[in-house]
Amino acid sequence: MSTFEIKKKDREFLDNLKQKEKTEVLVNRMVREKYIPNLAEIRFLLSLEEELAGLVYDAAHQVQLDNFEDKLQIRGILEFSNICEKNCKYCGIRKNNKYISRYHLSLDEILQIAREIEKTDITTIVLQSGESRYYPLSSLISIIKAIKENTSLALTLSTGVHTREEIEKLAEAGCDRFLLRFETSDQKIFSEMHPDDNLLTRLNCLENLKRSGIVPGSGFMIGLPGSNLSTVARDLLFLTGLNLPMAGIGPYIPVNPKEVIASPATLNTDVYFLAVSLLRLMNPQMHIPATTAFDNLVPGSRILLLNRGCNVFMPSFTRDELRKKYSIYQRRETTCNTKDKLENLHEKLQKKKPEVNLP
Ligand code: SF4
Numbered sequence: 001m002s003t004f005e006i007k008k009k010d011r012e013f014l015d016n017l018k019q020k021e022k023t024e025v026l027v028n029r030m031v032r033e034k035y036i037p038n039l040a041e042i043r044f045l046l047s048l049e050e051e052l053a054g055l056v057y058d059a060a061h062q063v064q065l066d067n068f069e070d071k072l073q074i075r076g077i078l079e080f081s082n083i084c085e086k087n088c089k090y091c092g093i094r095k096n097n098k099y100i101s102r103y104h105l106s107l108d109e110i111l112q113i114a115r116e117i118e119k120t121d122i123t124t125i126v127l128q129s130g131e132s133r134y135y136p137l138s139s140l141i142s143i144i145k146a147i148k149e150n151t152s153l154a155l156t157l158s159t160g161v162h163t164r165e166e167i168e169k170l171a172e173a174g175c176d177r178f179l180l181r182f183e184t185s186d187q188k189i190f191s192e193m194h195p196d197d198n199l200l201t202r203l204n205c206l207e208n209l210k211r212s213g214i215v216p217g218s219g220f221m222i223g224l225p226g227s228n229l230s231t232v233a234r235d236l237l238f239l240t241g242l243n244l245p246m247a248g249i250g251p252y253i254p255v256n257p258k259e260v261i262a263s264p265a266t267l268n269t270d271v272y273f274l275a276v277s278l279l280r281l282m283n284p285q286m287h288i289p290a291t292t293a294f295d296n297l298v299p300g301s302r303i304l305l306l307n308r309g310c311n312v313f314m315p316s317f318t319r320d321e322l323r324k325k326y327s328i329y330q331r332r333e334t335t336c337n338t339k340d341k342l343e344n345l346h347e348k349l350q351k352k353k354p355e356v357n358l359p
Contacts, residue, residue: 084130131160
């Protein structure tokens with residue numbers, strides 16, 4: 001039978017077979033040979049759907065289990081101030097947003113919550129705020145020292161860009177880790193979204209963190225306006241090239257639009273989840289959190305991600321009344337800040353051991 005005689009249905013069958021074979025070969029190489037796919041291959045993997053996407057999810061979970069067994073790292077996050085001097089277009093706490101009231105916690109309030117976190121057996125506190133000199137460096141240093149002297153918690157800071165000198169002082173004070181996402185490696189989209197920021201400055205900051213001995217983490221946003229599948233693929237390669245011990249990626253969720261903000265890129269929902277699983281396959285030992293924004297994309301999906309490559313979960317310990325004011329994006333309520341809820345979480349996770357069938 002000539003090629004021309006093959007009916008459309010048969011051609012589709014053959015195409016599917018080829019796609020499956022290609023997916024299996026690529027995923028197998030990533031798992032067994034630590035192969036880093038090229039741009040075209042990542043684009044191909046990001047465009048998979050249903051059963052074939054499942055092959056990537058399962059492989060990512062297998063790599064996660066191989067490297068971390070079924071141990072989940074839980075880190076308590078405290079959003080201690082929503083004051084910010086910058087105007088990232090997607091962000092609900094940007095300086096020019098007049099629709100929210102601002103708050104900041106005192107040293108005593110922060111310390112009290114740190115002690116509460118310690119009591120839940122969590123071993124790390126993540127302190128997050130807008131980028132602002134409202135807390136001068138001396139205040140940040142006092143906060144770090146107070147937590148290190150009064151609790152046994154490891155401390156992660158996420159307070160935006162700092163100079164090299166500032167980073168050295170934060171390291172001296174006892175800061176263990178620092179999160180600074182680059183958000184996108186696409187210069188044009190970065191400039192469009194961050195009118196008062198610079199991609200190179202962020203990357204330099206990450207370099208300075210590495211040099212200071214503070215463990216750096218970064219990440220990017222999936223689906224920023226103007227992005228497409230190639231942008232996601234390039235960001236995955238870029239992030240992998242940074243060779244960092246931790247990184248988080250999450251969907252762009254437009255903030256409550258009392259001001260006009262661009263719509264997200266049109267991407268299939270699977271792309272967001274595949275990006276996380278591919279990040280795991282490309283970085284087997286990286287600590288990857290299931291980021292809160294996923295719960296806004298698909299309710300409950302933060303838990304799902306813990307079976308698709310993520311090994312870190314960060315419940316919020318910010319008081320409910322303040323959390324509403326920390327709307328980086330428009331979010332559903334996903335607070336998990338009591339011991340009960342944490343126990344429920346453990347229970348849920350124990351029931352989630354998927355069958356893994358690697359090709
Ligand atoms: S993303 Fe960060 S730096 Fe930008 S406006 Fe929001 S809090 Fe400020």
